[in-house]
Amino acid sequence: MATKDPFALEPIPRRVTHLIFMVDTSGSMSGSKIASLNTAVRDALDDVGDISKNCGDSQIKIAVLEFSSAVNWMYEQPLEAEKFQWQDLSASGTTAFGSACAELDAKLSRSNGFMDEKTGCRAPAIILLSDGAPTDGYVRKLEKLKGNRWFKAGVKVAIAIGDDANNGVLQEFTGSSESVITVHNVDQLKKMIHTVSVSATTVASQSASVGAEMVTQNQLVAQSISNTVANDASLSGVDVGSSKANSGSDDWSGWN
Numbered sequence: 001m002a003t004k005d006p007f008a009l010e011p012i013p014r015r016v017t018h019l020i021f022m023v024d025t026s027g028s029m030s031g032s033k034i035a036s037l038n039t040a041v042r043d044a045l046d047d048v049g050d051i052s053k054n055c056g057d058s059q060i061k062i063a064v065l066e067f068s069s070a071v072n073w074m075y076e077q078p079l080e081a082e083k084f085q086w087q088d089l090s091a092s093g094t095t096a097f098g099s100a101c102a103e104l105d106a107k108l109s110r111s112n113g114f115m116d117e118k119t120g121c122r123a124p125a126i127i128l129l130s131d132g133a134p135t136d137g138y139v140r141k142l143e144k145l146k147g148n149r150w151f152k153a154g155v156k157v158a159i160a161i162g163d164d165a166n167n168g169v170l171q172e173f174t175g176s177s178e179s180v181i182t183v184h185n186v187d188q189l190k191k192m193i194h195t196v197s198v199s200a201t202t203v204a205s206q207s208a209s210v211g212a213e214m215v216t217q218n219q220l221v222a223q224s225i226s227n228t229v230a231n232d233a234s235l236s237g238v239d240v241g242s243s244k245a246n247s248g249s250d251d252w253s254g255w256n
Contacts, residue, residue, distance in 0.1 A: 013118075013119040014055070014056070014057055014058055014059040014119060015057065015058055015059070015117070015119050015120045015121060015122050016058070016059050016060075016061050016078075016117040016119065016120070016121045016122065017058050017059070017060050017061070017121070017122045017123075017124065017125065017201070017204050017205040018060075018061050018062075018063060018078055018114055018115075018121065018124040018125070019048060019060055019061070019062050019063075019081070019124070019125045019127070019197070019200070019201050019204070020062075020063045020064075020065065020078075020104070020124055020125070020126045020127070021041065021062075021063070021064045021065070021127050021129065022065050022067065022100055022104065022126065022127070022128045022129070023037065023064060023065070023066045023067070023089060023129050024066075024067060024068070024095060024097075024128075024129060024130035024131060024132065024161075025066045025067065025068045025089050025090065025091045025092070025093075026067075026068045026069075026091060026092070026093055026094055026095040026131075026132060026135075027068070027091055027092050027093055027094075028091075028095075028131055028132050028164070029091035029131055029132075029161070030090075030091040030092065031091075032186055033091070033131060033161055033162070033189070034089060034090065034091040036186045036189050036190055037089070037129060037161075037189065037193065038086070038088045038089060039190065040189060040190040040191075040193035040194060041086055041193055041197070042086040043190075043194065044193055044194040044197040044198065045062065045081065045084055045086060045197070047194070047197070047198050048060060048062070048081045048197055048198065048201050049081040049082040049084070051081070051198070051201055051202060051205065052080070052081040052082055052201075052205070053081075053082055055205050055206075058122060058205040058206070059080065059081075059119075060080070060081040060201055060205060061078035061079060061080055061081065061114075062078055062079055062080075062081050062084045063075070063077075063078040063079075063107070063114060064086075065100060065103060065104060066089055067095070067096050067097060067099060067100035067103075068091070068092060068093035068094060068095065068096065069092075069093030069094045069096060070093075070096060070099070071096060071099045071100050071103045073103075074086075074087055074089075077114070078114055094135040094136070095130070095132050095133065095134055095135045095136070096134075096135065096136045097130070097134035097135075097136065097138045097142075097169070098134060098136040098137055098138030098139075098140075098141040098142065099136060099141070101138060101141040101142045101144075101145040101173075102141045102144070102145070104126075104145060104151070105141070105144055105145040105148050105151070108124070108145075108148050108150040108151050108154075109148075109150070115150055121150075122204060122205065123150065123153035123154045123155065123204060123217070124150060124151075124154040124155070124204065125154060125155040125156075125157075125200035125201055125203070125204035126151070126154050126155065126156045126157075126200075127157050127158075127159065127193075127196055127197065127200060128156070128157070128158040128159070128170065128173055128174070129158070129159045129161060129193070130158070130159075130160065130161065130165055130166075130170065131160070131161035131162045131164060131165050132164055132165060132166065133164075133165070133166035133169060134166070134169060138169070142169075142172060142173065146172075146175075154204070155200045155203055155204045155217055155218055155221050156173065156174040156175060156179060156218065157174060157179050157180075157181070157196050157200055157221060157222075157225070158170035158171075158173055158174050158179065158180045158181070159181050159182075159183060159189070159192055159193065159196060160180060160181065160182040160183070160239075161183060161189060162182075162183070162184060162250045163182070163184070163250050164250075165182065167180055167182065174218075175218070176218065176222065177241040178219075178222040178226070178240065178241045179218060179221070179222050180240075180241065181196065181225060181229075181238060181239065181240055182238065182239035182240075183238055184237055184238075184250045184251065185250070185251045187234065188235060188237065188238050191232075191234065191235060192225075192235070192238060195225060195228050196221075196225060199221050199224045199225055199228075200221050203217050203220050203221050203224075204217065225240065226240050226241075
């Protein structure tokens with residue numbers, strides 16, 4: 001009968017880092033935008049799974065909230081990054097951004113929410129993707145979300161898909177213009193989803209739990225993204241922060 005090795009090291013319990021995608025699936029996202037998004041996120045999640053697998057003290061779990069005329073979680077509970085299976089999203093309806101903010105606020109909680117992990121949670125990484133503007137009363141719901149302790153501490157990045165996105169709303173969500181990136185075509189969207197997913201997850205998984213130090217973590221992510229855009233010729237025209245140098249040059253015909 002095998003006996004337990006008294007000198008064997010027990011695995012260290014890993015705190016959970018949640019990577020949460022908030023995805024605008026309203027009608028204006030139909031066609032190449034939603035198709036590109038599906039492909040890009042699925043590909044990015046392979047690398048996120050590797051980050052989770054190789055991180056000794058943090059386990060990454062993924063959740064996806066889609067919002068159009070209504071809101072819906074891809075899965076009822078966040079799933080381990082290594083096991084997460086992306087389900088292709090489709091686009092139709094209006095943009096219930098306020099409802100999405102209220103739903104996220106409810107889940108960023110230990111009480112009937114996602115943050116009740118036995119090993120504890122690090123601050124989450126939240127990525128918002130949208131190509132338009134809210135069609136519901138979002139202001140009070142967003143303000144309530146911004147008061148959520150987990151949301152305030154989390155890494156937050158928004159990808160504006162095209163020039164019709166309301167960057168002012170996205171900046172309200174992230175808390176800084178430097179955390180809003182505008183893409184104008186399929187290739188930029190794919191590359192930036194990967195860049196943002198990996199950068200945000202890497203920084204968040206190395207952070208403390210919840211506290212003021214996360215302001216610095218947000219700055220690290222924004223700087224990493226800005227450096228990537230500046231040093232990659234294929235990302236020429238991607239707008240970071242308040243810059244709108246490429247305004248009016250959207251081209252979403254490149255999906256195949």
